[in-house]
Amino acid sequence: MRIEPSTVRRVVVAMAVGASVVALSAPAAAEHDPITDVAAVRAQLDLMTSADRIPGALAEVRDRRGRSVTITSGTAELGTDRAMVDGDGRFRIASVTKPFTAVAVLQLVARHQVRLDAPVETYLPGVVRGTGEGSAIDGRDITVRQLLQHASGLPDYVRFVNLDEQNQPVEAAELVRIALSHKPDFAPGQGWKYSNTGYVLAGMIVEQLTHKDIGTAVTELVIRPAHLRDTYWPPAGELRIRGPHAHNYTVDKANPAGPLVDVTEYEPSWAGASGAMVSTPTDLNRFWQELLGGRLLPRWALAQMRTVVPAPGLGQGVEYGLGLIRLPLSCGRHIWAHGGDLAGGGVANVSGQDDSGRAATVYITALTGSAATEHMRRTMDVALCS
Numbered sequence: 001m002r003i004e005p006s007t008v009r010r011v012v013v014a015m016a017v018g019a020s021v022v023a024l025s026a027p028a029a030a031e032h033d034p035i036t037d038v039a040a041v042r043a044q045l046d047l048m049t050s051a052d053r054i055p056g057a058l059a060e061v062r063d064r065r066g067r068s069v070t071i072t073s074g075t076a077e078l079g080t081d082r083a084m085v086d087g088d089g090r091f092r093i094a095s096v097t098k099p100f101t102a103v104a105v106l107q108l109v110a111r112h113q114v115r116l117d118a119p120v121e122t123y124l125p126g127v128v129r130g131t132g133e134g135s136a137i138d139g140r141d142i143t144v145r146q147l148l149q150h151a152s153g154l155p156d157y158v159r160f161v162n163l164d165e166q167n168q169p170v171e172a173a174e175l176v177r178i179a180l181s182h183k184p185d186f187a188p189g190q191g192w193k194y195s196n197t198g199y200v201l202a203g204m205i206v207e208q209l210t211h212k213d214i215g216t217a218v219t220e221l222v223i224r225p226a227h228l229r230d231t232y233w234p235p236a237g238e239l240r241i242r243g244p245h246a247h248n249y250t251v252d253k254a255n256p257a258g259p260l261v262d263v264t265e266y267e268p269s270w271a272g273a274s275g276a277m278v279s280t281p282t283d284l285n286r287f288w289q290e291l292l293g294g295r296l297l298p299r300w301a302l303a304q305m306r307t308v309v310p311a312p313g314l315g316q317g318v319e320y321g322l323g324l325i326r327l328p329l330s331c332g333r334h335i336w337a338h339g340g341d342l343a344g345g346g347v348a349n350v351s352g353q354d355d356s357g358r359a360a361t362v363y364i365t366a367l368t369g370s371a372a373t374e375h376m377r378r379t380m381d382v383a384l385c386s
Helices: 027-032 038-048 094-110 144-148 172-180 196-210 214-223 281-292 299-305 370-385
Strands: 019-023 056-062 068-074 325-328 334-342 347-354 359-364
Touching: 038 056, 038 068, 038 370, 056 281, 056 370, 068 281, 094 144, 094 196, 094 214, 094 281, 094 299, 094 334, 094 347, 144 196, 172 196, 196 214, 281 334, 281 347, 281 359, 334 370, 347 370, 359 370
Parallel strands: none
Antiparallel strands: 019 068, 056 068, 056 359, 325 334, 334 347, 347 359
């Protein structure tokens, strides 16, 4: 399992069994005011389920009035004739968890329990102390804002463990301990680099202040207020996805050209507050419209979330806020979004909302290489620019 910005950077498996479109809006209205170019989106999905060896791919686009269209390609499970799941099918959203964690922190900021520019030490005394090569790391020098904006310099724990082979629960403190034994990437506030460690610590702050585990806290602070019916935070040890879902796959490292490996079962605690959540395309699109519509945070707190800095390495013109990416589209607009992948969990996705208020989610059920994730990014662009 890997929770790296590889998918984000490009936001910045198997024969297909065909494509289908599920329209969730009035046909007459859609005919006169189409939500997206369905044929163009379908062509992108079909490309992934053929040339890229992706078993299943899906795109759902929702307009600001709540009408939506879901386009799918491929199969939900290799070796069967199961059609790809629809917009209510659940999947592991990987690093799209980060906006949820950030909103939870900003909810606490709005309640005057957290200050963005306060040191991490204020909320987690003695926790962030580097060891060995990481002896320079000190939570008294790192702010909460820097955690959420990837400006802390904290090394990313995923670089130091083989997460593909981890199937036992792990504590968040252990993930932090792994990171703190390595040299920081830069002094706090003196650079930008994607780090899952910062979000694990942000989750620990939420737990410390709410006296609840991160899953319960995010459910109460974000999921329920956003009216998300099929989104949940799986507890440690829960390997299966609840409800309807497609299977997930990855390339066999020992035989890259051979059959894809089913990796649907996955230990979520290794992703934690940086990437453990499960949701659906329908719920994610609703989340973006609730968040960016100002219904989850006070206006000033949302403005903080949308205050961006350059994000070198994520692509030309890409900027990062507090759990949000601002990504330029080919048609001249921008999208507020996040993307993510779980190599060990065999899923990649990108989800967000453009300047016109349309939200879109694209996800694929396998990681087969950079071409597939680039085509996924292209699908998002087509969905919102067509």
